Every structure is written in C-alpha cells, then in structure tokens.
Amino acid sequence: MPNPRLASRYAKALLDLAVEQGKLEQVFADMQWLQEATKQSRDLLNLLRSPITNAKLKAKAISAVLQNNVGELTQRFVLLLINKNRESVLPEITPSFIEQYKQHKDIHTASLTTAVPVSTAIKNKIIEKIKLESGYKNIELVEKIDPAIIGGFVLELGDKQVDASIAYDLREVAKQFKNNDFVYRVR
Numbered sequence: 001m002p003n004p005r006l007a008s009r010y011a012k013a014l015l016d017l018a019v020e021q022g023k024l025e026q027v028f029a030d031m032q033w034l035q036e037a038t039k040q041s042r043d044l045l046n047l048l049r050s051p052i053t054n055a056k057l058k059a060k061a062i063s064a065v066l067q068n069n070v071g072e073l074t075q076r077f078v079l080l081l082i083n084k085n086r087e088s089v090l091p092e093i094t095p096s097f098i099e100q101y102k103q104h105k106d107i108h109t110a111s112l113t114t115a116v117p118v119s120t121a122i123k124n125k126i127i128e129k130i131k132l133e134s135g136y137k138n139i140e141l142v143e144k145i146d147p148a149i150i151g152g153f154v155l156e157l158g159d160k161q162v163d164a165s166i167a168y169d170l171r172e173v174a175k176q177f178k179n180n181d182f183v184y185r186v187r
Helices: 004-021 024-040 042-049 055-066 072-083 087-104 120-134 166-179
Strands: 107-114 138-145 152-157 160-165
Touching: 004 024, 004 072, 004 087, 024 042, 024 072, 024 087, 042 055, 042 087, 055 072, 072 087, 087 107, 107 120, 120 138, 120 152, 152 166, 160 166
Parallel strands: 107 138
Antiparallel strands: 107 152, 152 160
C-alpha cells in the first residue's frame, strides 16, 4: 500500500544525514541507482515487498545486491529499513529523495517533448533560454520523444506549458472549422 508521507519522512531523514556527513552527491547517485534497480528487477521488488521472507534473509540478499553498487551510508539506510520492517517503502523513498535533493539544490526540471531527438546544442540553447526567461539558475531538461506531435515541441516547466507542436496547430484549425469561425451563420 503506497504511503507517500512515510516515504517523504524517510527521504528527508536520509537527505539531512547525507548533508551532515558531506555525502549528498554519493547518496543521490545511490538513490538513482536504487530507483532504476527497483524498476528493472521484478525479483528485487518482490523481495522487498515479500511478507513471507524473514528480515535476516532479506538483509543478506539486499546486502549482496548493494555491496558493490552503492555507498556505505545508503547500505546502512536500507538495512535500517529492513530492521524496522519498512523495506517495502524503498521504491517510494527513492523518487521522494530525488525530488527533495532537487529542491535542496534548487534544480528545476523542464520537460521537452519532440517528434524526433534533438541535438545537444539545441538542448543547451533551450536550457539557456529557460534560465533567461525564468530566472532559475539550475535547469534539468528531460527529453521525451512523441511522434504524435508531428513536429515542433512541447515544453513544460512547473505549471507552465508551451505547446508549439504541429499537432496543436492542427487541432486549433480543426476547432475553427468546426465552429465555422470563417462563415457567417445564416438562418
């Protein structure tokens, strides 16, 4: 059962501890790895959520998985979750930690949707334009490919969206024809 408040509290505690120990970047990389691992490995996810497997066996298996992939602080954190019988919340803690890390570092995520991949130079120009227009210093650009937009782009930052896609323009033209904006209504 999802528990976002619990996940947020554990993520905040880990973030504070990582800042205190000067290992924030390492823990951030570890949490990104853990998020991918839980998404990619159904077996790992099942192990974390299994009510049948006892804590000692879980701790041993998880330690073997984490040993060469994450730092000591993250390993101890995951083992603490197992000892507190909260390991099933780990797949929710990782995105919560990543979100809180970005807030801590004042990183704003922009989403760019295009019909085809764009070059690095264009991405950098878009990031610079966003920085100039928004006043934000740190922008992370997440690129999505959606052939359904036909051409152009859709850019989202926070609650703002710029839809400069061909699909949007075609929908607008279709609305105008449907409403007969160009023909006077005669009775």
